[in-house]
Amino acid sequence: MKSTAKLLRSEASWPPEEGEIISFRSASGSETTILKEVRWGLVWRDFILEDGRVIPEHRISGCPQPQVWRKINEVTDNEREECEERLLSMAGAGMDPRQRDQPFWAELNQYLAYTYLRYKQAEFKVGDTER
Amino acid sequence: MSRSDEETEEQQVWRVLSEAGLVEIRLDEFAKKIEDVKRIVIVRLRELLDFNTSIKERESAAYSLGTLKGLELKLLANAPKPPDPSEM
Numbered sequence: 001m002k003s004t005a006k007l008l009r010s011e012a013s014w015p016p017e018e019g020e021i022i023s024f025r026s027a028s029g030s031e032t033t034i035l036k037e038v039r040w041g042l043v044w045r046d047f048i049l050e051d052g053r054v055i056p057e058h059r060i061s062g063c064p065q066p067q068v069w070r071k072i073n074e075v076t077d078n079e080r081e082e083c084e085e086r087l088l089s090m091a092g093a094g095m096d097p098r099q100r101d102q103p104f105w106a107e108l109n110q111y112l113a114y115t116y117l118r119y120k121q122a123e124f125k126v127g128d129t130e131r
Numbered sequence: 132m133s134r135s136d137e138e139t140e141e142q143q144v145w146r147v148l149s150e151a152g153l154v155e156i157r158l159d160e161f162a163k164k165i166e167d168v169k170r171i172v173i174v175r176l177r178e179l180l181d182f183n184t185s186i187k188e189r190e191s192a193a194y195s196l197g198t199l200k201g202l203e204l205k206l207l208a209n210a211p212k213p214p215d216p217s218e219m
Contacts, residue, residue, distance in 0.1 A: 088198060094209055096206075
């Protein structure tokens with residue numbers, strides 16, 4: 001099952017390249033625009049649009065399922081610390097994460113997801129070894 | 132066969148994050164989600180202290196907790212203020 005999913009994903013030549021036109025779901029419905037960059041966050045890929053908005057991969061049309069996620073142990077301490085510094089800097093500058101699809105919103109989403117997975121998974125492992 | 136046996140690792144991550152409401156956090160829920168994640172880190176940090184595990188892991192958890200607390204305080208400070216009744 002997993003190998004089939006991987007095969008389909010590779011055949012679809014995903015993700016799209018910079019400069020390609022992509023469609024995605026936004027709060028106002030479906031939108032089409034030019035992709036500026038695809039960047040890995042701590043957990044999933046973000047698609048950065050020409051106007052600066054940041055769209056998580058699962059909202060991009062044609063995103064293969066199941067979606068690819070980074071394993072928690074792939075994230076280096078340095079990468080996490082840099083992310084934490086950026087977040088504190090953005091918050092300190094008065095930026096508000098309650099602005100959907102903006103960089104602070106996107107990065108804080110990923111950081112909370114990553115931190116939750118990291119420590120929740122550790123909790124599960126402790127529970128397993130205790131049983 | 133259990134549900135976790137049927138799921139791929141990727142599907143499991145999606146489910147865990149979706150159930151925690153962390154795939155796409157609603158705009159009015161950031162403070163609550165930071166609080167939820169903080170609670171998870173605190174539980175883990177207590178375990179790490181109890182089990183006398185590696186200092187690095189403990190420091191990392193403590194640092195994450197500090198970051199979450201810092202974000203929480205700054206978000207609260209930046210939160211839109213409710214209208215002052217005396218000005219109405």
